[in-house]
Amino acid sequence: MGLEQFKNRNVGTQNYVKLDLPHPPKNGWCAFKQVLSRSLKPELFVGLWVALREMINALFRGQMHTTQYPLEKLPISPRYRAIHEMLRLLESGHYRCIGCGLCEKICIANCITMDTRYDENQRKEVSEYTINFGRCIFCGYCAEVCPELAIVHGGRYETASEQRASFSLFEDMLTPIDKLNLQQEYQGFGAISPNADENIKKTPLAY
Amino acid sequence: MSEMEPAKNMISIKIDGVEYKAKEGEYILNAARANDIFIPAICYLTRCSPTLACRICLVEADGKQVYSCNARVKEGMEITINTPNILKERRAIMEVYDVNHPLQCGVCDQSGECELQNYTLELGVDSQSYAIPDTKRETKNWSSVLHYDAGLCIVCERCTTVCKDMIGDAAIKTTKRGGAALDKDYKATMPKDAYAMWNKLQKSIIAPSNGTDYTNCSDCGECIAVCPVGALVSRDFQYTTNAWDLKRIPATCAHCSSGCQIYYETKPTSIADRTEKIYRVTNEWNYISLCGAGRFGYDFENRVEGKDQEAFTKAVEAFKKAKVINFTSVITNEEALMLQSLKEKMGVKLINREARAFQRFLDFYSQASGNSLYTTDFKEVMATDFVMSVGTSLRNDNPNARYAFNNIQKMNKGAGLYFHPVGDNLVPTFGKNIEMFTHKVGQEELALLLIIDLFADHDKLPNSVKEQLDRDKLLEALGKDSEAFAKSFDKMMKKKESFSLMVGEDLYFHEKAENIAKLIAVLENSSSVKVAMIPPKTNSLGVALICDLDDEAEGYTIGYNALGDFRLSALGDGDLDMPSMNQQEGTLTNMHKRVTPTNAALEYHGYELNDIMAELISAPKYTIDWTPHLPVEKGFKSINFDDLPNEYKNDGTENRGYLLDTTTKEVGEIEVDKFDDSTVLDGEIAYRCNPQRQFNDFTNKAHQIFEEFGLYASKERAETLGKRVTVEFDNGSLELDVIVDERMDGDIVAVPDFKSAENIYELFGASRYQKVIIREV
Numbered sequence: 003m004g005l006e007q008f009k010n011r012n013v014g015t016q017n018y019v020k021l022d023l024p025h026p027p028k029n030g031w032c033a034f035k036q037v038l039s040r041s042l043k044p045e046l047f048v049g050l051w052v053a054l055r056e057m058i059n060a061l062f063r064g065q066m067h068t069t070q071y072p073l074e075k076l077p078i079s080p081r082y083r084a085i086h087e088m089l090r091l092l093e094s095g096h097y098r099c100i101g102c103g104l105c106e107k108i109c110i111a112n113c114i115t116m117d118t119r120y121d122e123n124q125r126k127e128v129s130e131y132t133i134n135f136g137r138c139i140f141c142g143y144c145a146e147v148c149p150e151l152a153i154v155h156g157g158r159y160e161t162a163s164e165q166r167a168s169f170s171l172f173e174d175m176l177t178p179i180d181k182l183n184l185q186q187e188y189q190g191f192g193a194i195s196p197n198a199d200e201n202i203k204k205t206p207l208a209y
Numbered sequence: 210m211s212e213m214e215p216a217k218n219m220i221s222i223k224i225d226g227v228e229y230k231a232k233e234g235e236y237i238l239n240a241a242r243a244n245d246i247f248i249p250a251i252c253y254l255t256r257c258s259p260t261l262a263c264r265i266c267l268v269e270a271d272g273k274q275v276y277s278c279n280a281r282v283k284e285g286m287e288i289t290i291n292t293p294n295i296l297k298e299r300r301a302i303m304e305v306y307d308v309n310h311p312l313q314c315g316v317c318d319q320s321g322e323c324e325l326q327n328y329t330l331e332l333g334v335d336s337q338s339y340a341i342p343d344t345k346r347e348t349k350n351w352s353s354v355l356h357y358d359a360g361l362c363i364v365c366e367r368c369t370t371v372c373k374d375m376i377g378d379a380a381i382k383t384t385k386r387g388g389a390a391l392d393k394d395y396k397a398t399m400p401k402d403a404y405a406m407w408n409k410l411q412k413s414i415i416a417p418s419n420g421t422d423y424t425n426c427s428d429c430g431e432c433i434a435v436c437p438v439g440a441l442v443s444r445d446f447q448y449t450t451n452a453w454d455l456k457r458i459p460a461t462c463a464h465c466s467s468g469c470q471i472y473y474e475t476k477p478t479s480i481a482d483r484t485e486k487i488y489r490v491t492n493e494w495n496y497i498s499l500c501g502a503g504r505f506g507y508d509f510e511n512r513v514e515g516k517d518q519e520a521f522t523k524a525v526e527a528f529k530k531a532k533v534i535n536f537t538s539v540i541t542n543e544e545a546l547m548l549q550s551l552k553e554k555m556g557v558k559l560i561n562r563e564a565r566a567f568q569r570f571l572d573f574y575s576q577a578s579g580n581s582l583y584t585t586d587f588k589e590v591m592a593t594d595f596v597m598s599v600g601t602s603l604r605n606d607n608p609n610a611r612y613a614f615n616n617i618q619k620m621n622k623g624a625g626l627y628f629h630p631v632g633d634n635l636v637p638t639f640g641k642n643i644e645m646f647t648h649k650v651g652q653e654e655l656a657l658l659l660i661i662d663l664f665a666d667h668d669k670l671p672n673s674v675k676e677q678l679d680r681d682k683l684l685e686a687l688g689k690d691s692e693a694f695a696k697s698f699d700k701m702m703k704k705k706e707s708f709s710l711m712v713g714e715d716l717y718f719h720e721k722a723e724n725i726a727k728l729i730a731v732l733e734n735s736s737s738v739k740v741a742m743i744p745p746k747t748n749s750l751g752v753a754l755i756c757d758l759d760d761e762a763e764g765y766t767i768g769y770n771a772l773g774d775f776r777l778s779a780l781g782d783g784d785l786d787m788p789s790m791n792q793q794e795g796t797l798t799n800m801h802k803r804v805t806p807t808n809a810a811l812e813y814h815g816y817e818l819n820d821i822m823a824e825l826i827s828a829p830k831y832t833i834d835w836t837p838h839l840p841v842e843k844g845f846k847s848i849n850f851d852d853l854p855n856e857y858k859n860d861g862t863e864n865r866g867y868l869l870d871t872t873t874k875e876v877g878e879i880e881v882d883k884f885d886d887s888t889v890l891d892g893e894i895a896y897r898c899n900p901q902r903q904f905n906d907f908t909n910k911a912h913q914i915f916e917e918f919g920l921y922a923s924k925e926r927a928e929t930l931g932k933r934v935t936v937e938f939d940n941g942s943l944e945l946d947v948i949v950d951e952r953m954d955g956d957i958v959a960v961p962d963f964k965s966a967e968n969i970y971e972l973f974g975a976s977r978y979q980k981v982i983i984r985e986v
Contacts, residue, residue, distance in 0.1 A: 102315030103451040115480050118448050124348060126316040126448040130480045149315055205337040 078157045080189035083140045085169050086133060087156035088176040089188070095179055098152035099172075101128040105144035105153055113137035114144060131172035135161065146192030154188035220284040237277035237288060238266055243860030248290055249299060249331065251324055251437055252365040253278035255495040255861060257374035258620060262366045262409070264402045265302050265328065267295045294400075296332075301403035303334045305410065306363050309343040317361065317439040320451040324437035325363060339395065341411065344388040351381075351417055351424045353915055354443050354505055355433065362440035364413050368432035375498045377615030377639050380426035382418040386411070415440075425951065427901045429608065430504040434494040443505070445913055446489045450476055455488055459855045461797050461807040461865075462490075462503040463539060463790035464904040466744035467587075467609035468799025469497050470855060470865055473507060473791055473810035484512075485811055487791065496857040500608030501902035506911035511779045513786045513815040521816050524785040525824045527775035528555075532764025535560045535771045537965060538746035539905050541795030542804065542845075543835040545748070545755040547822050548769075554826045558762035561752055562970045563745040565760065566717040568753035571742075573726035578733060579876040582844060582869060585709065585739035586801040587613050593707035593739065594621040599628045599656045600725075601713020602898050604635055604952060605959075607743045607800065610711050615639040624701035628656040628687075629715075630978070631896055632923070632954025642701045644694065647955060648687045650978045651888035653716055657728040658884070659683045660738070663698070664708055669735035673881040674728070708736070713743040718897075718977045724882045731879050744800050746905070751798030754843040754869075769818075770906065771965050777818070780906050788813040789907060794833050794850065796866060804845060805866040806853040844869035895920075895936060895981040897973045898959040900950065905963050918967070920945040920983075921959040931985035936960060938972045938981055958983070 027033040059065040069076055078084070089098050101118040113134035121127035145154045153175075163169070177185045187193075195201075218233040224246055231240035239255065241248050250266035253259055259279035266277040269289040277288075306325055314326065346359035366383060373379040388411045396404055417424040433441045455474035462469045471490050478486040487507045492499045534548055534557050552559055575581055590596065591613045603611040617623035618640025627636050628646040637643050648656060661670070662678040670678075684691040710732070716725045729740055744750040752758070766773040769787070776783035779790070792813040796804050819835075822828035829835065836853075839845035846867050853866045900916040908914050920934060927949045936943045936958075943960065953959070957978075962969040973979050 100315050101448070103320070103454065104315070107451070107453055117479050118450070120444075120448040132480055203336050206340040 078159060080193075081191060082157065082159065083142045083145075083155040083190070085135070085156055085158040085161060086144070086175050087154050087158075088131075088172060089152055089154060089185060090177050090179070090182055092182065092185065095182055097128075097172075097176055098150045099128050099131070100150055100152070101126045102149065104147045104149065108143045108147045110141060110143065111137045111139045128172065133170045133175075135166040135169050142191045145188070145190065148192065151188055151193065154192075155190055220282065222282050222285070223287045225288070225290055231282045233284075234281055237268060237270060237275070237280050237282055237286075239860075240282045241277065241288075241290075245859055246290075248277050249328055250278055251328065251363075252367055252370075254367055254370055254374075254435060256616065256620070257370045260366045260370050262364065262406070263302065264406045265299050267298055267402060269295065298400040298402045300332050300334060301338075301400040302406055303329050303332045304337055304339055305403055305407040307334060307337060308339050308341060308407075310363070311360050313361075316448065318442045318447055318452075319439035320453060322452045323439065339399070339407070341391065342389045344386055346386070346414065349422060350444060351422070352426065352428055354428050354430055354445070354501070354913060355424060356442050356444045356447055357415065358440050358442075359414055360440075361438050362415060363438055364410050364415065365437055366415075367435040367437065368415060368441060371431050371435050371494070371498070372426070374619040375612050375616055376427070376429055376431055377611060377635065378424075378426040378429075379638065380418055380424040381415055381432065383413040384416040386414040388412060427604070427608070428501040428505070429499060430501060431494065431498050434492055434499070434504070443489065443913075445505075450488050456485075457491070458808050458810040460791070460810060461799070461805040461855075462499065463747050463797060463807065464502040464506060464908055465500070465607055465609075466538075466747055466749060466800040467607055468747075468797050468801070468803065468805050469499055469503055469609065470805070470857070470863075471499065471503060475810055487810055493857045496861050496863070498609070498612050502608075502904055502908045502911075502914060505913035506902065506908040507791065508912055509780075509789050509907035509910040510791050510811045511781045511786055511789045511813070511815075513781070513813070515814045516816055517786065520785045521820070524775065524777065524816075524821055527765070527767055527784075528821060528825055530765055531557050531767045531775070533558045533560055533759075533762040533766040533773075534769065535766050535773050536769040537561065537771050537905065538564050538744075538749040538752055539770060539790060539907060540748055540752065541790075541793065541807070541832070542748065542751045542755060542798055542839055543795045543832050544769075544818050545752045546835050546839055547818055547828070549756045550822070550826060552757060557767075558759040558764075559756050560762055560766075561749075561756070561758055563714070563717075564749040564752035564756070565758040566714075566722070566975075567742075567745055567749045568758055570717040570722050570726055571753055573723045574730060577727040577876065577879050578730035579874045580730075580733075581872045582802060583740060583742045584733065584871070585741040586803070586868075587711075587741055588801060588863070589739055590709040590711060590741050591616055592621075593617060593709040594623040595625070595701070595705045595708045596623060597626040597628070597660060597708075597710045597738075599660070599710065599712050600653050600715035600719075601711065601743055602629060602631055602633070602896070602959075603627070603713075604633060605898050605901055606713050606745075608901075610713075610741075610743050610800075614711070618643065622704070624705065626660070628653070630894075630955075631898070631957045631959070633952060634954050635952045642697075644689075644697060644701070646687050646689065650890040650894055650957075651720075651886075652687060653719065654721060654725060654728060654884050655683055655686050657725065657732065659687065660710065661728065661732050661735070664738050665732060665735035667735075670731065671878050671881065673879075673883070674731050677881075677884060708738040710738050710740045711743060712740065714745040715977050717745060718973070718975060720888050720976065721882070727879050727881050731881065734879075742800070748797045750800065750802070751796075751804075754798065754845070755840060772968060780910060786815045788815070788817055793817065794831075796836055796839075796850065796853065798869065801863075802844075802869045802871070803863070803866055804839075804853075804869065806850060806855050808855075844871060846870070890978055890980055893981055893983060894957045895938075895973075895979050895983075896957050896959045897962050897969060897977045897979075899961045899963050900948075900959075903961060903963045906965055909963055917946065917948060918961055918964050919948040921948050921950045921953065921961070923953040923955060924949050924951055926953075926956050926958060930958075930983060933986045934983050935986055936981050936983050938979055940974075941972050943967070943972070944986060 027036050106114045117130040118126050119129045219230045220233050222231050229244045251263035268277045269292050348358045350356050369381050419425050454476050457472040462471045471492050473487050474489050475485045475487050477483045490504050490507045596614050596617045624642035626644050630650045632647045662680050681691045768776045777785050777787045779787040791810045794809050796806050798804050819828050819832045833850035836850040837847045854864045856864050902914050903916045927947050930947045933946050
């Protein structure tokens with residue numbers, strides 16, 4: 003299933019098709035004629051055939067339409083706000099989070115906390131990071147405010163667990179380094195708009 | 210009563226068409242700020258000289274463009290803050306500041322409390338018109354506490370200005386950056402001031418002024434406080450937290466008697482440990498400057514799990530059989546009042562050596578002068594243009610007194626006389642007009658006699674003083690050539706109008722304290738010299754006023770942060786834990802004769818002195834319920850703790866707590882003893898004096914205060930002493946490492962007293978100087 007239809011956020015321009023339906027009967031005679039013609043047509047068998055055909059397609063031709071949840075999962079809109087993910091830089095594999103603390107500050111459920119420190123490379127390092135998913139209301143502010151697109155909402159919508167804390171540490175949310183090639187760029191709330199380039203004022207650079 | 214004084218010489222000015230009152234001779238910027246009017250300014254620091262680095266404070270005064278930080282108000286002056294041309298200049302200046310400024314605001318320690326950010330937004334800079342190749346600028350650690358990120362620096366020079374004009378170290382200066390030259394076209398196209406400012410900015414950067422990579426300074430961290438961007442931060446604080454996460458708790462610094470206003474800034478320790486921790490100390494740097502102990506010595510709290518009932522029961526038993534309570538001056542007024550109540554109701558004796566010495570001295574002074582307390586506070590001292598210091602090692606005893614001494618030289622075109630047996634090579638660098646008197650120990654009276662001779666109206670002097678005034682002889686005894694001194698003194702006295710004298714602990718711990726107190730009273734009676742006293746330790750003044758202290762006592766002793774048979778301790782090493790100063794509410798009496806409130810920054814779960822009081826005698830619910838009961842007859846006021854303010858106003862008025870009331874009564878003529886040589890010491894002498902940034906056990910506990918307990922000596926002296934020595938006193942000896950203090954001069958060595966366990970006061974007895982025998986180990 004493609005995601006194109008979700009990416010188009012301009013409501014009203016989708017491909018709606020107007021159906022060509024006959025007019026309803028105008029008087030008693032017309033209604034009587036409609037009943038008569040429908041009764042004499044073999045549509046009952048057409049319906050039976052359709053059901054039989056779909057059963058054959060599903061059972062013998064591998065065209066089953068039922069999703070076998072939880073073995074199968076439907077893809078979800080990028081605007082859906084599920085369990086957070088921490089992204090990495092594609093080039094270096096280093097995590098994107100710079101420890102600016104904006105997500106911690108903006109969080110209205112007050113569920114994000116981080117510890118930072120001065121590391122050996124003279125950089126600010128996030129030494130601990132946690133989200134209390136027992137309190138998180140999945141409002142998406144953290145993803146929206148993140149200047150590095152480091153914290154985003156992923157597609158993991160199943161938040162039932164014995165301990166929701168088990169989702170919550172930095173390493174749990176971080177893209178595994180061996181799955182870096184599978185990391186998807188975030189398209190949801192807070193992502194760069196498609197026309198971002200047009201909105202930027204160029205500054206002179208002498209070098 | 211400076212705060213109640215009617216404002217003198219007020220003139221009226223017009224700012225943007227509205228009439229305001231301003232003090233005559235004040236800078237336009239300060240006059241505007243005092244009237245709550247905003248003029249943008251980056252590089253200007255109140256109490257320091259205008260730097261003219263940022264040029265953003267441009268205003269139009271009577272039709273002419275002037276810099277409001279260095280143009281003074283005149284009667285009827287009409288000031289316009291914004292004209293189209295000025296707005297153009299300001300915008301261009303902010304654009305220039307933004308050129309090549311790293312876009313790392315997300316990790317910067319200023320975390321939004323950034324003046325560069327604020328003014329960029331304030332002036333609506335939404336595009337950049339200028340460009341220049343960047344220069345590589347390295348980050349550096351200047352000292353054990355200072356971290357400088359040159360990339361973030363906008364060279365406003367506030368750090369160098371405060372270091373020179375206020376602190377007096379002048380440990381940093383602007384130096385060459387080696388940046389590219391500006392494009393010549395800019396000169397024609399750019400606004401004039403913006404171009405001039407950029408031209409200077411592009412050439413300079415801040416560096417230690419001694420030419421090395423490390424600053425030789427007192428590590429006060431005031432440069433960190435004044436930095437408008439995140440270029441200067443403390444190494445310990447760097448990248449640990451954002452400013453917005455910190456809770457600010459207004460308090461009073463409890464390390465020395467200057468009682469500076471500070472904010473403890475707290476936040477939970479970590480994700481796992483949610484107990485609050487102090488991350489840093491900040492101050493209102495426009496109105497008060499801190500020292501290194503105040504800024505970095507904050508983590509001295511006493512963490513206890515809960516109420517230790519067993520220890521408490523023992524403590525109550527101990528108090529019931531106690532004959533003596535031994536305590537230090539690191540104590541609130543309220544606790545001092547509790548101890549005094551114990552004395553009144555249970556007859557225990559109270560021992561506090563430093564406060565007792567000060568109390569005696571104050572009594573002698575009151576008897577002689579009729580004033581209930583010394584008459585001047587250090588704010589008034591700072592407004593004078595000729596300052597003298599007797600009997601205090603300015604650099605070590607009280608940083609704010611030292612800042613005042615320095616500030617007078619820099620800001621008031623002042624002059625100074627510094628009398629002290631221990632040579633100091635920092636004080637002479639404060640200004641050109643400073644005479645150092647490195648006299649012999651015990652000649653403090655001669656110093657005062659010389660000051661009386663120089664400044665007093667001789668007709669008003671009692672005969673007992675007059676007959677001792679022989680200037681040549683006095684100068685000779687104090688080690689000066691009289692002709693040379695006369696010459697330099699004439700130069701020093703040019704255009705001087707107001708005079709002040711600060712006196713310190715040497716005089717309180719002095720065999721002839723009474724005579725010295727009389728001399729000070731004589732000086733005040735017969736001259737315009739204002740005299741301010743430096744209480745020896747944190748709340749010595751409060752304790753001296755509240756408690757009826759005893760000289761000697763024997764028997765079962767309770768030590769409160771001091772030695773004793775049963776020890777109450779806020780350091781966590783005693784028999785019963787007590788809250789430390791950052792864990793309790795209360796008031797402190799500082800050297801400015803001000804009773805200032807301090808609040809609890811960190812929680813404390815154990816017992817307080819008030820709980821013991823409740824068991825022994827009656828006590829109200831909270832410690833602060835004692836505040837309105839402080840003795841009114843001693844100058845305290847009956848005001849509830851919660852009604853005490855703790856803030857500075859925009860015009861610099863100190864609105865903290867209240868000033869002690871002082872009274873004056875008539876007294877007869879003062880009879881002064883004749884000076885004799887009996888107290889003069891010669892030979893090997895030790896001086897009881899703490900290193901910079903160490904004042905007591907609490908500063909010693911703080912992890913960012915590195916000064917060790919050892920024998921401090923000048924470089925030359927240390928070489929002759931060796932690495933480790935025993936110092937033999939009459940009544941005991943110490944084994945100490947020798948530590949070089951490069952700013953000391955001469956042969957006298959300093960033995961610190963900040964560790965109460967070492968019982969240094971016992972070794973020195975009634976004087977700060979003792980003859981000792983020093984042997985290498």
